[in-house]
Amino acid sequence: MVYEGPFAQANEQLERVFDAYRSRTIKRVFYVACGGSSALMYPSKYVIDREAQGITAEIFSSNEFIHRNPRSLDEQSLVILCSHKGKTPETTEAARFAKSKGALTVSLMYVEHAPLADESDFVVNYSWISAGNMEPHPEIMNYAILYRLTMGLLYIKEGNKKYEKLLASLDHLGTVFEKAMVQYADTVREYAEQYKDESIIYTMASGANYGMAYSFAICILMEMQWIHSHAIHAGEFFHGPFEILDKTVPFILLKGLDETRPLEERAHAFLQQYGEKTIVIDAKTFDLTGIDDEVKGYIAPLAMNFVLRMFALALSKARSHPLETRRYMFKVPY
Amino acid sequence: MVYEGPFAQANEQLERVFDAYRSRTIKRVFYVACGGSSALMYPSKYVIDREAQGITAEIFSSNEFIHRNPRSLDEQSLVILCSHKGKTPETTEAARFAKSKGALTVSLMYVEHAPLADESDFVVNYSWISAGNMEPHPEIMNYAILYRLTMGLLYIKEGNKKYEKLLASLDHLGTVFEKAMVQYADTVREYAEQYKDESIIYTMASGANYGMAYSFAICILMEMQWIHSHAIHAGEFFHGPFEILDKTVPFILLKGLDETRPLEERAHAFLQQYGEKTIVIDAKTFDLTGIDDEVKGYIAPLAMNFVLRMFALALSKARSHPLETRRYMFKVPY
Known part of the structure; x- marks a missing residue:
């Protein structure tokens, strides 16, 4: 993987998230988004279910997450959110809510500045292009970033080596x-x-x-x-x-x-x-x-x-x- | 609640399950069934999400559960299964699979004898009548039994008093x-x-x-x-x-x-x-x-x-x- 331009930025953003992973206990991951942004989190939950020794994962639509108010959401939780333009009100509110519970919040979005970014501890920007055209940077498309956040967590916390295989494969x-x-x-x-x-x-x-x-x-x-x-x-x-x-x-x-x-x-x-x-x-x-x-x-x-x-x-x-x-x-x- | 006939049986069956709860550590509940039997478990997961301090819950369709093979399924897991006539092959297989992982398995069914019963540690029979007619025993219908298994768990493990309120309400x-x-x-x-x-x-x-x-x-x-x-x-x-x-x-x-x-x-x-x-x-x-x-x-x-x-x-x-x-x-x- 060549680290320049958007790659370099995404990698730097991911490294900052990984440092946060290292600095705290994480027992539970909540994938929180709406519609298509929620759907893209399903494969990452599958990975956690299959691979994680001591970490569990949930997927919630943003408003369900806020109102259901899961009691297991706490300072040992990682909340990964996504909104393409970072403007989905429920998802921004969900980030604020998660932070109020002491969770680590990491948000994915296509744009650099957005309300969701303001309410999140960390932001990672992904590459995107509309349906039917070639992905300009598949290695940093939304699904890839999500997998790196997910398998990176298992690599850092549990020594799961599939992260390295993922990185090599994404190329x-x-x-x-x-x-x-x-x-x-x-x-x-x-x-x-x-x-x-x-x-x-x-x-x-x-x-x-x-x-x-x-x-x-x-x-x-x-x-x-x-x-x-x-x-x-x-x-x-x-x-x-x-x-x-x-x-x-x-x-x-x-x-x-x-x-x-x-x-x-x-x-x-x-x-x-x-x-x-x-x-x-x-x-x-x-x-x-x-x-x-x-x-x-x-x-x-x-x-x-x-x-x-x-x-x-x-x-x-x-x-x-x-x-x-x-x-x-x-x-x-x- | 008057304890006689089907009530008495359901109560005895539940008490045996509660004794098993008391005898082991339970950190995770898997609700496993297919179709309508799976749908009736959603409210119980909602209760765990809202109420549990140290227990998490998942819902899986039986075959997804087996093939996904969640790594968090272990001897500290409680697997609650349901099949109306106890004959759904995937659910029977799921009970066998869960037991092979050391989990405590509790199965709900309408009938007393069935393949699913043979593969489960405990069975609880519920009352049932076809659509549109009156429930003969709503206190021990499938949803009520599931709530008693779920809130009973939180009562025994975490002292959650809503179990008593549930029992009084079911009357x-x-x-x-x-x-x-x-x-x-x-x-x-x-x-x-x-x-x-x-x-x-x-x-x-x-x-x-x-x-x-x-x-x-x-x-x-x-x-x-x-x-x-x-x-x-x-x-x-x-x-x-x-x-x-x-x-x-x-x-x-x-x-x-x-x-x-x-x-x-x-x-x-x-x-x-x-x-x-x-x-x-x-x-x-x-x-x-x-x-x-x-x-x-x-x-x-x-x-x-x-x-x-x-x-x-x-x-x-x-x-x-x-x-x-x-x-x-x-x-x-x-």
Whole structure:
């Protein structure tokens, strides 16, 4: 990794956070954000659940976090928040609330100055570009920064060596994305043409990938395309939701490389038998050269998300409904 | 509470579990089940989050729990499982898995003998009756047993006195249900007539009530009525999902009495302004005489769930689609 420009800044910001990690006891991590910024934290919770010896993690939507007021939130807590432009009022309020409880607060955002930054102990800026284009700096995109904050914590507190494997792997993420972009170019265009008139599209995944399914359902389909949706957990599917399946109901199924893949495979077999409008995005089709085997299950959702953004852009073009179109968000009081 | 018949049995079973609580260290609770049995555990996690000094809680769908294999699952864990007939294969496997990690396993079920019972350290049987009819023994219904297991843990380990208030309040639950049944009789019939032809109905709630919204969406609407649905979190609503709202989109909004009610009120105001097909079930309309103020927020979801079952039955009648009708569940291999 070359440390210059935005890399250098992100690295310096991360090092300051790591110094704070070293200076205090951390027993519990709260991932706090709203909507898409919350969805991107799901893979990091998966990492904590799988890897941490003595640290537990929770994900809360910002306002739920404040009003639920978890009693385990204290000065041994790390609260990681995220808001793209740092202006989400609930998330800013959540940072203030977390600080009032003595927690260490670290906030991710794209911009450098924002209300959320003012209320946080530390800020890390990530690189970002809109859906469908190449990430300019995948090594410091939001998911990568979150993983560095999460695996860095386990490295510092518990000597977990996967942090080093993560860092080495992130250097190859740009190439992974470039190859996926070429590989999926026709698929996303054909999909968009075929499904552009659907009024509902379900997404489904499990484990580290569930956040990607949730993000695509609520941010892309519902928010940006006004298509009805619901991110169904691939294990829960068989305990209610699958009864709505027939040959007319479209599903986007994600198959990752983490330990919960058997759940997604079971859902796939059922969709194949009883559905006819299923598309599967299988991380096994990605060229993950350069990604360390030990972190492939964790990195797969990042490539999955990149491909999903290609689907989003293709859908928006086929439907002549730009991804930026809103009727309420940032337009009316709420 | 009179201790005879099923009461006596449930009490004896609970006392045995409480003895096990006393004999070991418990730092973490895992609520593990599938579908509706998982949804009914959400209020109990809310209680742990709000009340516990030194115990944390997680909810996992059974297969996710096994494959995710949380590292914090150990001999200081309590795993509470539930399966109505004790035959859900993933949940039985989850009990076996939890025991292999040294955890204390307690399983809830309606039947006395079942595969899940064979794999669990302790079993507690709950009382149950199908949707729309009166609970014969609300004091030992599934939600009540779960609360007793949860608040009993906090009473024994941390001296939390709300357990006593819960017990005293549960004695009045039957009366609460009876009154709600009269009060909502016309409402549910009118609702069912008006909405019987909808192809999608969203549910929404937050805090202790979110599990009720989830259960109604996946078990009643999707599974039992084949109506598209999605349980939207009232805080997340404003960060994506609300863009699908227009005057044609039906919502069922739950307003509870817990600390997150402001989130549900905010969602209500928005639905009132931009939607036209909203029904609100507000716990403030329930007559909660006999329920202790300190546990009203926790008890409200139980009354909410009772009323939702009246909606379910009314919908099924108006649509001539019995709640028992399935195309896949228990009918085909999956």
